Amino acid sequence: MTYRLILLRHGTSDWNAKNLxxxxxxxxxxxxxxxxxxxxxxxxxxRDLLPDVVHTSVLRRAIRTANIALEVAGRQWIDVRRSWRLNERHYGGLQGKDKKQTLEELGEEQFMLFRRSYDTPPPPIERGSEFDxxxxxxxxxxxxELLPATECLADVVERMLPYWYDAIVPDLRAGKTVLVTAHGNSLRALVKHLDNLDEKTIVGLNIPTGVPLYYELDENFRPIVKGGEYLDPDAAAxxxxxVKNQGR
Ligand SMILES: O=C(O)[C@H](O)COP(=O)(O)O
Known part of the structure; x- marks a missing residue:
């Protein structure tokens, strides 16, 4: 028995375009x-990869992406589940800041530490401020105590995994084709787990917007092909x- 899982990062948002x-x-x-x-x-x-159930974050860019994709695939009627545990990484005090300007202010090393290191969170957001x-x-x-004021990727792994085990795996186990529509860093957290990537390797991994990533999973819910398969490899590349060049 194998299982079918599709990961989809939301399409580009207003703020991706503005580099915030x-x-x-x-x-x-x-x-x-x-x-x-x-x-x-x-x-x-x-590809006839028709989801039976969709899991999304509670953020509209993921919800709309799922709705649009499912409508085009003729699957707008399937069961939907949403959780904050699939949300994007909380970017702390950097939320709302310009990536290029932040790179200039912090320098390459600190900028990349905040953006991609496994365990260094950005400074916390001020409670009650505009983007809190x-x-x-x-x-x-x-x-x-569960509402984050900032997160590093390790924090995202920790809050995402209970949802993986408690909500997504049971759907897979029931034989459903599962679509997870989420975000760059919550999907990096999931891919880290699925592909068993170490903390160094995950630093260099970026998830493209809008291109479905298909994983066929074995009986232990581990990929048969490590890294899965992008349904449009050129668009993914x-x-x-x-994504890599944001801020430059
Ligand atoms: O939250 C964001 O700004 C993006 O969705 C992900 O950004 P990153 O690629 O800079 O981590």
Missing amino acids: FTGWVDVDLNAGGIEEAQRGGELLRD QAGDPRYAGLPP AAIEA
Whole structure:
């Protein structure tokens, strides 16, 4: 028995286009992101990888990407589950800041430490400041100690994995084709787990916007092909370069 899992990072957002750190700020897709989501749906349809259930974060760029892709694939009727545990990494005090300007201010080493190191979080966001999520009704049910003020990737792995085991794996085990529509860093956390990547290797891994990544998993929910398969490898390579070059 093997299992079918598809990971899809949301299409480009307004703030990706403006080169701003986004994190938990609830920014919408831009026109390019809508097109990416449509293309993502076409790829699923054309490869006959039709999801039975979709898991998304609670952020609109992921929700809309899932809705658009599923509509194109004719699967808008499937079961939906959402969790804050699939949200983008909380970018702390960098949320809302310009990536290029931040690179200039901090220098390459510190900028990349905050952006890609496994265990160095950016400084925490000030509670009540413009891009803080305290008071956002979608997190009202969260115990306050779980609402992050900043996160490094290790923190994302820690808060994402319970959702993987408790919500996604049971759907896979039931034989469903599962679509997870989430974010650059929450998907990096999941890929780190799936491919069993060490803390150094994950630093160099970027997830492209809008290109479905298909994993066939074995009986232990581990990839049969490490790294999975991008359904459009050329588009994935181009989008990975674009992510790498943010801030430059
Ligand atoms: O939150 C953000 O700014 C992006 O979604 C991910 O950004 P990164 O590639 O700079 O980590």
